Amino acid sequence: MPTDSPTRLASPRRAQELDRLGDTIADLAAHLDAATARLLDLIRDFDARGGWNSGFRSCAHWLSWRVGLDLGAARERVRVARTLGTLPRLSEAFARGELSYAKVRALTRVATPETEARLLAVGRAGTAAHVERIVRGWRRVDRNAETREAKRQHAHRSLHVRQDEDGTVVVRGRLAPEVGALLLRALDAAREALYHRSRAAGPVPSAADPATEPPARAQQQADALALLAETALHHELDPGAPGERYQVVVHVDAAVLADPEQPGQSVLEEGSHVSAETSRRLACDASRVVMRHDAEGRLVEIGARTRTIPPALRRALLHRDRSCRFPGCHVRVGQGHHVRHWAQGGPTTLANLVLLCRRHHRAVHEEGYQVDRLADGAMCFRRPDGWPLPEVPPPAAVPADPVRALRARHQTQGLRLHARTACPQWLGERLDLGWAIGVLHPLATRHVRPGDSFNEPDPSAAGRAGECQHPPRITSGAPLETWNGCQSSPRLIETWPRP
Numbered sequence: 001m002p003t004d005s006p007t008r009l010a011s012p013r014r015a016q017e018l019d020r021l022g023d024t025i026a027d028l029a030a031h032l033d034a035a036t037a038r039l040l041d042l043i044r045d046f047d048a049r050g051g052w053n054s055g056f057r058s059c060a061h062w063l064s065w066r067v068g069l070d071l072g073a074a075r076e077r078v079r080v081a082r083t084l085g086t087l088p089r090l091s092e093a094f095a096r097g098e099l100s101y102a103k104v105r106a107l108t109r110v111a112t113p114e115t116e117a118r119l120l121a122v123g124r125a126g127t128a129a130h131v132e133r134i135v136r137g138w139r140r141v142d143r144n145a146e147t148r149e150a151k152r153q154h155a156h157r158s159l160h161v162r163q164d165e166d167g168t169v170v171v172r173g174r175l176a177p178e179v180g181a182l183l184l185r186a187l188d189a190a191r192e193a194l195y196h197r198s199r200a201a202g203p204v205p206s207a208a209d210p211a212t213e214p215p216a217r218a219q220q221q222a223d224a225l226a227l228l229a230e231t232a233l234h235h236e237l238d239p240g241a242p243g244e245r246y247q248v249v250v251h252v253d254a255a256v257l258a259d260p261e262q263p264g265q266s267v268l269e270e271g272s273h274v275s276a277e278t279s280r281r282l283a284c285d286a287s288r289v290v291m292r293h294d295a296e297g298r299l300v301e302i303g304a305r306t307r308t309i310p311p312a313l314r315r316a317l318l319h320r321d322r323s324c325r326f327p328g329c330h331v332r333v334g335q336g337h338h339v340r341h342w343a344q345g346g347p348t349t350l351a352n353l354v355l356l357c358r359r360h361h362r363a364v365h366e367e368g369y370q371v372d373r374l375a376d377g378a379m380c381f382r383r384p385d386g387w388p389l390p391e392v393p394p395p396a397a398v399p400a401d402p403v404r405a406l407r408a409r410h411q412t413q414g415l416r417l418h419a420r421t422a423c424p425q426w427l428g429e430r431l432d433l434g435w436a437i438g439v440l441h442p443l444a445t446r447h448v449r450p451g452d453s454f455n456e457p458d459p460s461a462a463g464r465a466g467e468c469q470h471p472p473r474i475t476s477g478a479p480l481e482t483w484n485g486c487q488s489s490p491r492l493i494e495t496w497p498r499p
Contacts, residue, residue, distance in 0.1 A: 023419035030097035030421040031406050037084075037095040037104075044081040054383055055363050056328055065328025066393050076105065083108040087116050093124070097421045102128040106135045110142065118440050125425045137437045153177065171225075190224035190231075252279040257343035281365035283343065285309055285336040309336045309348060321355035325379050327389045331357035337364060339373050354379055 043059065046052065052062035063074035084091040084104070090111060094104050103123045111119045122134055159173035175183060195215075215223070253264030260276035267273050288308050292301040309317070317336055324331045334355040340346030354371060356364065363369045368384030381389040399405040410417060 026419040026423070027417065027421075028403065029100070030417040030419075031403075031410055033100050033422060034095055034097040034410060034415055034417060035406055036101050037091065037097075040077065040081040040084060041091075041095075043077060044085050047078055047081065055326065055360065055367075055369055055381075055389065057359060061328055080105055080108050083111070086113060087111055089116050089120050090123070093120060096415065097417045099123050100128060100422055103131045106131045110135050110138045115440075115442060122436075122440065126431070127424050127426055130424075130426065130431055133431060133433055134436055134440070137433050138441055141437055141441050141443055186228055187221055187224045190227040191220050194223055194227060195220060250274065250279050250282055252276070252283070254343065257283060257341070259344075275366065277365045280341055280343070281361055283308065284338050284341070284361070284365075308342065309353065313348065313350060313353070316350055317353050317355055320350065323355070324357035324360055325354050326356060326360035326363070327381055327391050329357060329360055331359075333357065335361050337361055337371070339371060351377075 043063070047059040052059040054062075056062040056065065058075075059078050060071060060074040063069050063077065064071045067074075069077065080101075084094070087108065090099070090104060090107060093099050094101075099107075099120075106128070107119050107123055123131055126134070153176050156174060157176055157179070159175075160171070162170050164170050250266070250268055252266045253262075255262040256264040256266050256276045257280060260280065266276050266279045286308055287305050289305045290303040291299055293299055314336060318334075321334070322332070323329070324334050334357050336353050337356045338346050338348065339352050339354060342348055346352050351373070354373070360369075364371055370382040370384075370386075372380045372382075374380055379391075383389060
């Protein structure tokens with residue numbers, strides 16, 4: 001649909017109504033920004049005190065479960081919240097509604113306590129698009145960004161494989177540069193083995209026969225990936241099921257498996273002791289060999305190795321549960337857990353099994369979490385203190401008029417927010433990114449001439465409606481320009497006479 005509409009001249013009355021509507025939107029946005037700042041303060045405190053460590057992998061996973069945020073957005077909220085804890089000026093401006101979350105999110109990628117003041121002025125002066133461009137330029141100049149970027153690339157490595165509705169498999173991923181280069185080299189080698197060598201050895205195809213035309217490059221890449229997968233399996237790289245993947249032998253007495261409070265051994269094959277609950281967890285989904293000993297401890301009988309969960313039953317379990325059933329967890333690689341342990345008489349049936357990832361399987365056995373199957377077949381998880389962990393938490397209570405409640409809370413906190421609180425001081429000029437980075441970045445301060453100044457705006461003037469909040473410019477001895485009788489913003493778009 002078209003995004004641009006023709007300009008129409010509105011009547012004076014209609015123009016006033018639209019101005020009031022725009023001011024209402026801007027005023028409410030400032031309140032939301034201030035509320036978001038408070039939310040991030042709470043998240044930072046909650047994260048530092050480990051409030052999420054109740055069976056969840058991280059604070060972001062808890063937010064995704066409890067608040068309903070997308071996991072990526074939750075991770076970004078936690079990152080911004082942590083960073084703001086070291087940037088008091090940015091945090092204060094955000095709490096006063098002077099900066100939007102989009103600006104704060106961008107600035108926290110590069111801001112440090114040493115550079116916070118100048119970047120705060122950029123946030124106040126420019127639009128969100130200006131801030132994003134300056135941050136990108138800043139990161140390119142920053143020498144330390146190279147190390148941080150390598151860590152970020154490693155942390156964001158991913159490979160997503162899903163089956164589409166028509167049965168085809170869609171692959172999408174992000175690899176570190178060196179791993180990506182390895183993959184590209186392997187694909188090139190596979191493509192050469194499939195097409196180039198065969199074409200060199202075979203007859204020249206007829207130009208009139210479409211069947212003999214080579215596939216497109218994308219199709220060749222798909223065929224090459226298939227060859228790589230087949231080659232990996234041919235060389236026995238298939239890890240197999242969890243019980244066969246890890247050949248860790250644990251010797252545990254039957255009485256200990258049935259009741260962890262009973263005396264008896266629970267040791268690894270080399271003699272290291274493990275807890276009874278660890279043995280019960282491993283026995284949930286592993287190969288089992290029953291050995292009988294006489295009263296003197298001599299081995300008198302040994303049975304054949306059997307699978308605790310047969311392969312057919314495992315396939316049914318994976319088909320039913322799809323991923324870990326612990327609330328808020330969606331890890332697809334899991335282990336079968338006996339709701340009632342087989343050592344206590346629990347059957348190895350689909351009704352008595354649940355799929356749990358490695359972390360939450362340990363949480364249920366060694367950390368005191370509980371899981372039961374209700375009469376309707378639903379799973380009920382409980383924390384060690386007995387409080388239930390629902391699959392979907394109940395929504396928080398919302399006032400009948402949340403906007404009025406938010407305004408009242410900010411008024412009691414002394415926040416004076418209005419339509420101009422977060423208004424940037426941009427006058428429509430073109431952004432000169434090179435000049436801005438040359439003036440702002442610590443490694444580029446050689447471009448700033450002697451006598452240049454950078455002054456912070458008076459914080460006592462913040463929040464006074466109707467008064468200009470424009471901070472002084474970065475100047476080179478020239479008089480400060482004025483707009484509507486006040487000093488205008490730091491100049492991000494000036495033609496600088498470079499030496």
